Amino acid sequence: DGGITQSPKHLFRKEGQNVTLSCEQNLNHDAMYWYRQDPGQGLRLIYYSQIVNDFQKGDIAEGYSVSREKKESFPLTVTSAQKNPTAFYLCASSRGLAQYTDTQYFGPGTRLTVL
Amino acid sequence: KQEVTQIPAALSVPEGENLVLNCSFTDSAIYNLQWFRQDPGKGLTSLLLIQSSQREQTSGRLNASLDKSSGRSTLYIAASQPGDSATYLCVPADRGSTLGRLYFGRGTQLTVWP
Numbered sequence: 014d015g016g017i018t019q020s021p022k023h024l025f026r027k028e029g030q031n032v033t034l035s036c037e038q039n040l041n042h043d044a045m046y047w048y049r050q051d052p053g054q055g056l057r058l059i060y061y062s063q064i065v066n067d068f069q070k071g072d073i074a075e076g077y078s079v080s081r082e083k084k085e086s087f088p089l090t091v092t093s094a095q096k097n098p099t100a101f102y103l104c105a106s107s108r109g110l111a112q113y114t115d116t117q118y119f120g121p122g123t124r125l126t127v128l
Numbered sequence: 129k130q131e132v133t134q135i136p137a138a139l140s141v142p143e144g145e146n147l148v149l150n151c152s153f154t155d156s157a158i159y160n161l162q163w164f165r166q167d168p169g170k171g172l173t174s175l176l177l178i179q180s181s182q183r184e185q186t187s188g189r190l191n192a193s194l195d196k197s198s199g200r201s202t203l204y205i206a207a208s209q210p211g212d213s214a215t216y217l218c219v220p221a222d223r224g225s226t227l228g229r230l231y232f233g234r235g236t237q238l239t240v241w242p
Contacts, residue, residue: 017171055132055217055232103171116162117230119171
C-alpha cells in the first residue's frame with residue numbers, strides 16, 4: 014500500500030528544545046517537500062528536495078533544518094531558533110521537482126505544539 | 129508573487145444541492161491548477177488537475193473549469209453529500225521556475241448537512 018507517512022501525529026515540545034518530524038514515502042518519488050499550515054492561512058513552503066543529498070530553502074526556512082540521506086525519507090528538524098513553531102506540518106512528494114507536471118501527494122500531517 | 133483568493137470562505141448547505149466554489153489568481157502564467165480537499169486535521173488529497181491548455185476536468189460529481197486568461201477557476205460539486213464536508217483548496221502552479229511553485233490560498237470550508 015503506497016503512500017506517505019508522517020510521525021508522530023501529535024507532538025509536544027518545550028520551549029528551547031529541538032524536535033524532528035518524520036516523513037517517509039514508498040512511492041519512489043524523487044521530490045519531497047515540507048509545508049507549514051497555520052489556522053486560517055494557506056500552506057507555506059519550508060524546504061524542498063529534488064534528489065538525495067540535495068535540498069533547498071523555501072519561503073520560511075529560518076529556524077528549520079532538513080536532511081535527505083535516503084530517497085524515501087525527508088525528516089524536518091524544528092530548532093529552538095524557530096520563534097513560533099506551533100503549527101500543523103505537512104510533508105509531500107512528487108515524481109519530480111517539476112510540480113507543474115505531476116500532482117503532489119501529501120502525508121497526514123504532524124501537529125506540533127510548543128508548551 | 130501569485131495571490132490566490134477563494135470565495136466564499138465558508139459555505140453551509142443542505143444535502144443534495146449543486147455547489148459552485150470560486151477561485152481567482154493574480155498571475156495567469158500558470159502551468160496547471162489543482163483542486164485539493166483537506167479534511168480537518170488531515171493532509172491534502174488531490175481531486176482534479178487541469179493543465180493550462182485545458183478548459184475543464186471532470187471526476188464523478190466534480191467538475192473543474194479553468195479560464196487562465198482571466199485568472200479564474202471554478203469547482204462544481206453536483207448533488208452534494210455530507211461526506212463532501214471539507215476545506216477545498218485551489219492551487220495554481222507557477223511555470224516560471226524550475227521548481228514549478230504551488231501557491232495556496234485559504235480555501236473554502238464546506239459543510240453539507242443531512
